[in-house]
Amino acid sequence: MxxxxxxxxxxxxxxxxxxxxxxxxxxxxxxxxxxxxxxxxxQQPRSKIDAELSFIITTQVMELLFDLLRHEWTRAQHALREDDLTEALAALRRGTHVQDVLNSSWDLLATLTPVEFTAFRPVLGEASGFQSSAFLHLEFLIGNKAEKLLAMYQGSTATHQELAGALRAPSLYDDVLALLARRGLAVDGTPSTARYQPDPAVEEAWRTVYTDPATADLAALAEALLDTAERVTRWRQRHYASVKRSMGAKPGTGGSSGLTWLKAAAEQDVFPELWSVRGAL
Structure with missing residues (x-):
């Protein structure tokens, strides 16, 4: 590789x-x-609405945690490339704790009433969490890639280059599949710049992993990945619920379709074969 x-x-x-x-x-x-x-x-609120300070601090905390989660997932990638499952599992497990804190941070925004959010929403202009480069990097790391999303960063050469590199580089799941291939399982771990699509061969490989005692270490990796994937889904569900609660079906500040887009994202499985294989076991 x-x-x-x-x-x-x-x-x-x-x-x-x-x-x-x-x-x-x-x-x-x-x-x-x-x-x-x-x-x-x-923390520099642009309005006199008290709730804006909570909104700013919560989003800044989320951004810092995005960086920490990226650090752990990157460490997991390095370990996978060295066939060091012990370190890869440790990094993924640390990452799940970061994800738990991230998911809990939505509780702070749940206190935001529609009246409060509407009162300071105009000062956001076209700013939207959808524009977070740190979050997009995480999405690329889990295989949810889309080259068209790079267009919004054309104004920042460094950010655009960094994300373009992440788009072309292997995702975390690509590195997992490359490990499975090195262990003799028939899967393709070639990186792609498009969103990962389920592959029957990958599902069959995971079925083998779960049913062969000789691959118990890979089964432990699968469960750690599923813990990660489940928390990504929880994040998306909490995001959807938080937006629905604070602003209803209004269009997003960044021009997105708001709830429609968030609901569709929440329904997408991360590492899909780890979910589908459960019906074959």
């Missing part, structure tokens, strides 16, 4: 105690380490 480079979120480092421009950064070692002087200045 060809070697592929997996990018990870870029971190900016500054000398201890100094910010990116060399200024003093924080009053205590803890504040300097966590860059709290910067963190607590990033």
């Amino acid at each position: 060809a070697q592929h480079t997996v990018s990870t979120p870029k971190l900016a480092f500054a000398p201890e105690g100094l910010g990116p421009e060399g200024e003093d950064s924080g009053a205590t070692p803890y504040e300097r380490y966590a860059r709290l002087d910067v963190l607590h200045t990033l």
Whole structure:
């Protein structure tokens, strides 16, 4: 299998105690380490509606967790390429804890009433969570790829290049299938730039994995992947329910069809053969 480079979120480092421009950064070692002087200045509501602050903080927390989840899924990919199932499983399990926190974060937005959201919605303009490059990178990592989505990032060369690289690179599931192929199972792990489509050969491979005692380690991997996939579905369902509760069937701020699009996304299975094979066992 060809070697592929997996990018990870870029971190900016500054000398201890100094910010990116060399200024003093924080009053205590803890504040300097966590860059709290910067963190607590990033919440800038554009309206006088109290609920907007909760909306901003929740979405910023989600973005940070997207980065952490990407980190864990990327570590899982590296481990799979090294045939290190122990580390791959550990990374996937850490990722499920991140997903659990992400899913719980919708509870904060559930407190937002339609009147409150409508009151500050105009200040969002065309801004939409659908435009999150970090979230789109996660979607590409789980095989939900669509090249047309890159168009919205044409104004940022670095972001566009990063996502174009993720589009062309193997997804997490591609790396899993490549591992199955190396273990002698008849599957194709060739990366694609299109959304992953179910393959009967892959379902048959998973049936073999679940029924052959010699592949118990791969069955454990399958269950960890299913834990990941189930939490992706929960995220989509919570997103759908949250939008339905706060704004009903209005079109999305970014021009999407709102509820219609979210409902369709929630009905798409991630790693589909891991679900369909259950009917064959």
